[in-house]
Amino acid sequence: MTAETVRTLPPLGPNRPLSVPPQAERRLTNGLTVIAVRRPAVPLVELRLWMPFGRADLARGALLSQTLLSGTATMTSVQIAAELQRVGGGFSAGLDPDRLMVSGAGLVTGLDRMLELLAEVLTGATYPDTEVATEADRLVDRVQVAQSQPAHLARAALLRRIYGRHPYAVQTPEVEQIRSVTAASLRRLHADRVHPAGAVLVLVGDVHPERALDTAERMLGGWKGDGHPVDLPDAPPLRPGSLLLVDRPDSVQSSLRVALPAVGRTHPDHAALQLANLLFGGYFSSRWVENIREDKGYTYGPHSVVEHSVAGSVLVAAAEVATEVTGPALLETTYELGRLASVPPKPDELEQARRYALGSLQLGTSTQAGLASLTSAYAGNGLRLDYLAEYSAQLTKVTVEDVAQVAARYLAPARGVVVVLGDAALIADQLGVLTPVETAEST
Amino acid sequence: MAARRSQERTGPTRSTDQRAGIPPTRYPVERFTLDNGLRVVLTPDRSAPVVGVAVLYDVGIRSEPEGRTGFAHLFEHLMFQGSENLEKLAHFRHVQGAGGSFNGSTHLDYTDYYETLPSNALERALFLEADRMRGPRLTEENLRNQVDVVKEEIRVNVLNRPYGGFPWLTLPPVMFDTFPNAHDGYGSFTDLESATVADATDFFRRYYASGNAVLAVSGDLDVDEAVTLVQRHFGDVPHRPAPSRPDFTEPDLTAERRETYADRLAPLPAVAAAWRVPDPIADFAAYLPYVVLAEVLTDGEASRLVERLVQRDRTATGLSGYLGFMGDPFDVRDPTALLLEAHLPPGGDVDKVLRTVDEEVDRLATDGLPAEELARTQARMATHLLRDTDAVLGRALRMAVLEQQRDDPGLLNDLPRLVGEVTEEQVRAAAATLRPERRASIEVVPGGAK
Numbered sequence A: 001m002t003a004e005t006v007r008t009l010p011p012l013g014p015n016r017p018l019s020v021p022p023q024a025e026r027r028l029t030n031g032l033t034v035i036a037v038r039r040p041a042v043p044l045v046e047l048r049l050w051m052p053f054g055r056a057d058l059a060r061g062a063l064l065s066q067t068l069l070s071g072t073a074t075m076t077s078v079q080i081a082a083e084l085q086r087v088g089g090g091f092s093a094g095l096d097p098d099r100l101m102v103s104g105a106g107l108v109t110g111l112d113r114m115l116e117l118l119a120e121v122l123t124g125a126t127y128p129d130t131e132v133a134t135e136a137d138r139l140v141d142r143v144q145v146a147q148s149q150p151a152h153l154a155r156a157a158l159l160r161r162i163y164g165r166h167p168y169a170v171q172t173p174e175v176e177q178i179r180s181v182t183a184a185s186l187r188r189l190h191a192d193r194v195h196p197a198g199a200v201l202v203l204v205g206d207v208h209p210e211r212a213l214d215t216a217e218r219m220l221g222g223w224k225g226d227g228h229p230v231d232l233p234d235a236p237p238l239r240p241g242s243l244l245l246v247d248r249p250d251s252v253q254s255s256l257r258v259a260l261p262a263v264g265r266t267h268p269d270h271a272a273l274q275l276a277n278l279l280f281g282g283y284f285s286s287r288w289v290e291n292i293r294e295d296k297g298y299t300y301g302p303h304s305v306v307e308h309s310v311a312g313s314v315l316v317a318a319a320e321v322a323t324e325v326t327g328p329a330l331l332e333t334t335y336e337l338g339r340l341a342s343v344p345p346k347p348d349e350l351e352q353a354r355r356y357a358l359g360s361l362q363l364g365t366s367t368q369a370g371l372a373s374l375t376s377a378y379a380g381n382g383l384r385l386d387y388l389a390e391y392s393a394q395l396t397k398v399t400v401e402d403v404a405q406v407a408a409r410y411l412a413p414a415r416g417v418v419v420v421l422g423d424a425a426l427i428a429d430q431l432g433v434l435t436p437v438e439t440a441e442s443t
Numbered sequence B: 001m002a003a004r005r006s007q008e009r010t011g012p013t014r015s016t017d018q019r020a021g022i023p024p025t026r027y028p029v030e031r032f033t034l035d036n037g038l039r040v041v042l043t044p045d046r047s048a049p050v051v052g053v054a055v056l057y058d059v060g061i062r063s064e065p066e067g068r069t070g071f072a073h074l075f076e077h078l079m080f081q082g083s084e085n086l087e088k089l090a091h092f093r094h095v096q097g098a099g100g101s102f103n104g105s106t107h108l109d110y111t112d113y114y115e116t117l118p119s120n121a122l123e124r125a126l127f128l129e130a131d132r133m134r135g136p137r138l139t140e141e142n143l144r145n146q147v148d149v150v151k152e153e154i155r156v157n158v159l160n161r162p163y164g165g166f167p168w169l170t171l172p173p174v175m176f177d178t179f180p181n182a183h184d185g186y187g188s189f190t191d192l193e194s195a196t197v198a199d200a201t202d203f204f205r206r207y208y209a210s211g212n213a214v215l216a217v218s219g220d221l222d223v224d225e226a227v228t229l230v231q232r233h234f235g236d237v238p239h240r241p242a243p244s245r246p247d248f249t250e251p252d253l254t255a256e257r258r259e260t261y262a263d264r265l266a267p268l269p270a271v272a273a274a275w276r277v278p279d280p281i282a283d284f285a286a287y288l289p290y291v292v293l294a295e296v297l298t299d300g301e302a303s304r305l306v307e308r309l310v311q312r313d314r315t316a317t318g319l320s321g322y323l324g325f326m327g328d329p330f331d332v333r334d335p336t337a338l339l340l341e342a343h344l345p346p347g348g349d350v351d352k353v354l355r356t357v358d359e360e361v362d363r364l365a366t367d368g369l370p371a372e373e374l375a376r377t378q379a380r381m382a383t384h385l386l387r388d389t390d391a392v393l394g395r396a397l398r399m400a401v402l403e404q405q406r407d408d409p410g411l412l413n414d415l416p417r418l419v420g421e422v423t424e425e426q427v428r429a430a431a432a433t434l435r436p437e438r439r440a441s442i443e444v445v446p447g448g449a450k
Helices: A058-067 A077-086 A108-124 A129-146 A150-163 A175-179 A183-193 A209-220 A270-282 A287-295 A323-342 A347-364 A368-380 A387-397 A400-410 A424-432 B071-078 B090-096 B119-134 B140-159 B189-194 B197-207 B223-234 B284-298 B304-312 B350-367 B371-390 B392-406 B411-421 B424-432
Strands: A023-027 A033-038 A044-052 A090-095 A099-107 A200-205 A243-247 A253-261 A303-309 A312-322 A417-422 A437-441 B030-033 B039-044 B050-057 B101-106 B111-118 B213-219 B257-263 B270-276 B318-323 B337-343 B439-446
Touching: A023 A209, A033 A209, A033 A368, A044 A108, A044 A368, A044 B371, A058 A090, A058 A099, A058 A129, A058 A175, A058 A183, A077 A090, A077 A108, A077 B304, A077 B371, A090 A108, A099 A108, A099 A368, A099 B371, A108 A209, A129 A175, A129 A183, A129 B304, A150 A243, A150 A253, A150 A312, A150 A417, A200 A209, A200 A368, A243 A424, A253 A323, A253 A400, A253 B140, A270 A287, A270 A303, A270 A312, A270 A323, A270 A347, A270 A387, A270 A400, A287 A312, A287 A323, A287 B140, A312 A323, A312 B140, A323 A400, A323 A417, A323 A424, A347 A368, A347 A387, A347 A400, A347 B090, A347 B111, A368 B371, A417 A424, A424 A437, B030 B223, B039 B223, B039 B392, B050 B119, B050 B392, B071 B101, B071 B111, B071 B140, B071 B189, B071 B197, B090 B101, B090 B119, B111 B119, B111 B392, B119 B213, B119 B223, B140 B189, B140 B197, B213 B223, B213 B392, B270 B350, B284 B304, B284 B318, B284 B337, B284 B350, B284 B371, B284 B411, B284 B424, B304 B318, B304 B350, B337 B350, B350 B424, B350 B439, B371 B392, B371 B411, B371 B424, B392 B411
Parallel strands: A033 A200, A243 A417, A243 A437, B039 B213, B257 B439
Antiparallel strands: A023 A033, A044 A099, A044 A200, A090 A099, A253 A312, A253 A417, A303 A312, B030 B039, B050 B111, B050 B213, B101 B111, B270 B337, B270 B439, B318 B337
16 A cells, blocks of 8 residues: 555646637528538538428428438439448438437538538438338337336426427327328428528538538529428426326336426526536536435436527436435435525535536537537527637626526426326335325326 | 549439548557556647546456456446545546546446546646546445445446346347356446445455556647656556456357347347457457448448348348447457347347348358448448547547557557458458357347336
């Protein structure tokens, strides 16, 4: 063994300021916005395209995203995939309640070809009957597997509780709905909604931004179709009430979820709320994690995050806890929320969270993939990368009083919607001593 | 640069056609060894103000003692519970309070600890890693707390979900006969609960030696300054030599092995099959074609098995193929395997899927593959490799493991090119070895629970 010498933590060196990489933007005549960002670290290009897709039929939208790349008049799904591979590329398409999203990456020498193939499917996807039938079966299987995942079931129950009759309330289609989708209805949905107007394409990588815009304009300029704006109603305010206990017999853990009110990226409370969330459960060195994991050992990976959607934002705290300590875990959760909402934090605790938030911005923008996803997400809120500087400045200015105020406004346990999925026979009494409980069958 | 290849076209003509050459990276590599035996790799890149720091110890799941399944992973947790000059929780707070992120992970052959941070925190990260290399605080209280945390981790990832541990925990006991290769690396609750502080002290003394470790630092650093900082913080870590590594080899299979088990939470059948492959370290040239083969078979809609099983026959709904039970072809030693994993539709026929795999592999071995098919697979693999190294942390981790297992961190720069140089004959020859009599497979029978 070594003789112990007392060593002290070295101070941090001077901070290198956050720098925004070179970029260019153009709105094409067809209404498509293209943003190109230069980060030449590796000879690749990242691609993100999103199209507004709110209020689309859930089953049709999901199946459209799974078959957008399944064929055109001149190419089969295998040819499309093979042609993308030739330039080191690949696309995947996905759907959320706001958008249809195509993502990919490939060798930068293949940017022209990737965009040409993207245009090919955007303007000419045919949704062949056979491929649609195959993908419908695959989607049904995936939905069935999701329905045996506790995290999925807990999320579905929470969304229903949060959103009630709002379109966000259900985000996974039913098996029967998927089975009733026809290829013809996908072609109609494509014609109605897969449009350049209001869509945003982000290209990040070893590109010269202006030249990348020229390429995008050349390849995607012929994509036509006018969007007709589809407005989502604002998300309803949270309605706190009884804890919803969803029964999952024989579950060996309980999935604890708490939803709390939150605001979007452009709201004046945004930066302070982000920091308040970090203090509560948004990073490992948070009160919640240090309490229910590092002190009590109730759970492995508790985490809270502010989720932003077009129609509203919500803070969701999630933990999978041992069945026998479900009640105590809820107690500590309520305690930590209540403590933050009632008692101002210590200045050094805020400084630690602030440095984490600022450092995360530097790390998040240090890769092509990170920059692409951030640029795309910001664009979804009408923001551009220069918002990084503004957001950093806001984070720097947040005071202890600001955090105390937003915590009282947003993180108060009295405002929370609580859902627990678990073995009701073993946990209903544990929860019932803490709060009124309403029990539902798992679906 | 990659050798030029002739081209074939399958799709419509294109305006700017050239087969994408596979570009190299040129990350510089500085290597040195401290007097205490610690091997150090530095790879500067000043394009963003961030650094990655990785410390690897040459001990993993295969080295844990019988009766102590899961111990390598449990010990990884204990390395975060405080050290000579750091209270419990201090490590997390110091990394995150500098704007960074941290983690650790336990693999078959090594355990890694890492941070990625704004570059002004480099010295802090080195201090934190050196402090726990000198000695973690191993206490009864921390041990019991982390046993509880690990049990919840196992419940999340294995026991409370469908397909938990499939196939990385469920296939090795079919394929292998010896404890190091076959046992459950997450560990049984009984073994985890039996672990003692004395076990941990012994494990640390034996395996967490300076001579058994590699430090890699990547990103926004000046090499001379970084050398000084590494010396300052790690120079007085006491010297302890690396333990000799046991021989984990096992003979190849000579007859097919097949097991099934019921998963009460799984709604649909699934199967995973594995074949032994050449020694990834001692015979890298023979190993690499298998890495390419796995992608030819399963990477994307235009791959052999996806086209056949998912699109044409519809006997499978999802497919993946990869090298190594934990999915990384370049971080594992012998013995290891090529794996194929298939998820089936309701009532799906596993035998039929395995027969079709045999048929397609046979066709590949017999008829070979067009140059165009090989070249596009290699181009896609290059993208994946380059993308993984774009993050400074990915680069530090990858170089650390290449240093530890191969004394060659610079191999990272060569991987896309080497993958691109694998020939059609080599892929065919690799395919020819995937015979049913060398195969171990595990089938998941759906338990019917919703």
